[in-house]
Amino acid sequence: MEFLEGLFSAGGGLFGYLIPALFVLTIVVFIHELGHFMVGRWCGVTIKAFSVGFGPELFGFYDKHGTRWKFSAIPLGGYVKFLGDENAASVPDQDAISQMSDEDRAGALHTKPLWARAAIVAAGPIANFLLAIVIFAGLLMVYGKAITPARVDSIVPNSAAETAGFEVGDIMIAIDGNEIEAFSDIQRIVALSSESTLQITVDRGGELVTLSTTPRRQEITDQFGNKQKIGVLGIRHQASPEDVRRVAYGPGEALVGGVKETYFIIDRTLGYIGRIFVGKEDADQLGGPIRVAQVSGQVATLGIAALINLAGMLSVSIGLINLFPVPMLDGGHLLFFAIEAVRGKPLSEKNQELGFKIGLAMVLSLMVFATFNDISYVFLSD
Template identity: 30%
Template sequence: MSGFLYYLAAFALVLGILVVVHEFGHYLVARWVGVKVLRFSVGFGRPLWSKRLGADGTEWAIAAFPLGGYVKMVDEREGEVAVEDLPRSFNRQPVLSRILVVAAGPAANFLLAIVLYWGLFWHGTEEFKPLLGAPVAASAAAAAGLEDGELVLKVAGEKVQTWQDMRWLLLQRAVDQDLIDLEVINARNEISIRRLDVSPVRQSGWDGDALARLGLGLYRPQLPAVFGTISGNSAAADAGLRSGDTVLGVDGQAIDSWADFVRIVRRSPGKPLALDLLRDGKQMAITVTPAAVDEQGKEIGRIGVAVSDGDRSHAALMVTVSYGPLVALTKAVVETWEKSTFTLLMIGKMITGEVSWRNISGPVTIADYAGRSARLGLDYYIKFLALVSISLGVLNLLPIPILDGGHLLYYLVEIIKRGPVSERSMEVGQKIGMALLFMLMAFAFYNDINRLFSG
């Protein structure tokens, strides 16, 4: 499958799952409180496929425009209702029932995230250890005295096991703190406390990769350029390369590490490379032509070899984290809650101008992240799905007319004033909600296009 189609399929699967789960939440609770459902649609516009099922003859449809979906219920405000269906009309239900139906969509998204995180925590995930690479010069990490190869044990007094643990705690603390203590241990088993200034993250409006802005990066071990596994039907196999070969040079340029060799291969798709090798104590020359492959829309070279030290390096860099079912469930709920509140906090800071609007992502960026996570493996793809599900749940609860949160706001007003919101007020609210959504979409598409051209 081509790179574009792969990314498109990964995005379509994420979107399809999230839409179905969200709308199914509305559907189930609507049926539970006694509302008649006329249509369950994935997508908007003209149905491409539909089928009527159930005692009520609910139409299940897949429509032409895929960015969303809806559940159409019997409602006197949207058309004439048969006399026998009036008791099952949505607008005639008690306000509490209407609140439950509307809130069920976002609730289903949060529940999906909890289930996904629970499965991951219980099954176990393999993640990068919080091993630090050499800090970027003149960065906050360099000023803190962090060194290449140090392992982070604690962030602000809290233990961390993985790179993501460390990243998440730093982001949370950076919201309202300037200095954060990192407890680290080096290769000599010496434990130190490094005080990291995280204020540059806020000063930049949270634009871009926060850890990169602080000068933090993953540790990359310097491995010798020795071939391990040779893939079958690869450029390396065709050229006669063997496991155990050591690369001394490429096109007359000396090679000091595996990273040097990989950089040259990646930037040479379709270009013959003259390799100076050491095999069984003898020097020899072999020419290999890297195959051109697509990676995130960019053509790179690949020959199909793994570094011989890969297994040992992998064990040194990775850690498997898993928990029992009850602990995993607790962690899943906490993870979902913390990410939900953090998302809401960032939206609030975006409104006040403390966070850059460039952080808003549209479908192009989401599709890119979906494809990247899918290529990294199922664990990463599931984490991405859970995170987007949380974002969708939070977004839909915002008190913007036309979103679920806007309807919940109407019902709250109805409870307070002991009467429904007027039709005129709802019409004005719908127009305001549409304008806000179009503005949000415009920002998202602008940011997508800007990322495509600026990288």
């Protein structure tokens, strides 16, 4: 553990960003693909290759089942290639399937029952969610949780909090009906709620008071010098050492906490995407691989626990994104399977091919957009 702490916190520049990013991405991608792999093998599908990364193979080996396990040169994803796949996105190779022997056809992914294909595809994102739950639960068991009271110690003049009628000494206990355990809970909810009205319940000298307030979008600079636009109430909190209490978690409580944290990230992510479409958030906050590398390097300076926590958050995000109903992604395959279930037969090859082309264009466009955001954010911002 001490060796890892030193490795990830030492140095800087390209090395300081690259090693933590590869550590985080490798864990998340490996577990995602392992989900596909394990359910595929359980369903009797022949698996040709398991790759972490794309592009030319760097090194690998064959297992006893003939599967090629390999690490590839471009560490921005990975894939499991099943018998009958035309490419890494599991597009069916109809010509190859039609020429297979009966024995080979029995092991091809695309000849399996609908339920089996759906289970194999869904297993990747589900594995990501399970990984996140395990990570968050494990961190709670090992480190516990530091809690400071959600107390208002001062109010910024002319802020949203002052307009709403907050008073010094108020203790927040709920936001929109969601229980507030610590001051950090407020920050996480308010940050992604700019220009949205929140109902906040406070304990004011033993009396419960509900205040309606709308956080204002404001650009802030974090401890690493990164600028971001978030919702701000204008409340300040000065916690003394006596205010901080550390809560220990047993296995059962930690598991519940891990599930809650995973759900929170899913809910906040979907909410953020929805707010982009209605104009309440800026799409320039969306990041790609360069931003992941930068954030990984910065978080690594805080220690291995912070980096592992980032891996959990990224695992949730990758699992969720893969469930979007876009052909080429897992969600796109599941969409085709749902259509097949309703129609009683799969879409025609022509329509599936058209869908995959549209999906590829959408994925590539998103990657270009995210990379442009990364370059603007990391290299061109003041």
